[in-house]
Amino acid sequence: MDGTHVCVKVPPELQGMYWNRHDNASLNIMAICDLNMLFTYLWNGAPGSCHDTAVLTMAQESDPEFLLPPMENYYVVDSGYPNRQGFSAPYKSSRNNVVRYHMSQFNYGPAPRNKEELFNRYHASLRSVIERTFGVWKKKWRILCDFPIYSINIQQRVVMATMGLHNF
Numbered sequence: 001m002d003g004t005h006v007c008v009k010v011p012p013e014l015q016g017m018y019w020n021r022h023d024n025a026s027l028n029i030m031a032i033c034d035l036n037m038l039f040t041y042l043w044n045g046a047p048g049s050c051h052d053t054a055v056l057t058m059a060q061e062s063d064p065e066f067l068l069p070p071m072e073n074y075y076v077v078d079s080g081y082p083n084r085q086g087f088s089a090p091y092k093s094s095r096n097n098v099v100r101y102h103m104s105q106f107n108y109g110p111a112p113r114n115k116e117e118l119f120n121r122y123h124a125s126l127r128s129v130i131e132r133t134f135g136v137w138k139k140k141w142r143i144l145c146d147f148p149i150y151s152i153n154i155q156q157r158v159v160m161a162t163m164g165l166h167n168f
Helices: 012-018 052-062 103-107 115-140 152-167
Strands: 002-007 026-033 039-047
Touching: 002 052, 002 115, 026 052, 026 115, 026 152, 039 052, 039 152, 103 115, 115 152
Parallel strands: none
Antiparallel strands: 002 026, 026 039
């Protein structure tokens, strides 16, 4: 599970709500994919200014189709999501203990030094699946990079349609 931003065009009066940390208007899309790089869930209604945890909360509270994984299974999530039942986030560094996470830190550095870093290495490897899936999807559907001027509702439907076609 992860989130990504898709740039959108919105009227000036809505730009504040859709403005994200990258200085453009976007939708914050939360998606779940499987190991075959197919989308299995999509939450497509959050303005770009929303944090990943807020998007997850919206999906859980207002979408009956959002399902938690079966017992003893987890969604692999990044540090922007909570580490709780059904969600597996990486170990974080503390003031006294630096815990590496990113694959480049393991590929170009020493082997994992402890069980937390070993977990983070495998975690990052699994998370790369959704990152690749988002990358392939956005490369395939160039409309996602520069929407024509449509209503926000139409832009959200285009996102859903392109994800469905990606799976097909």
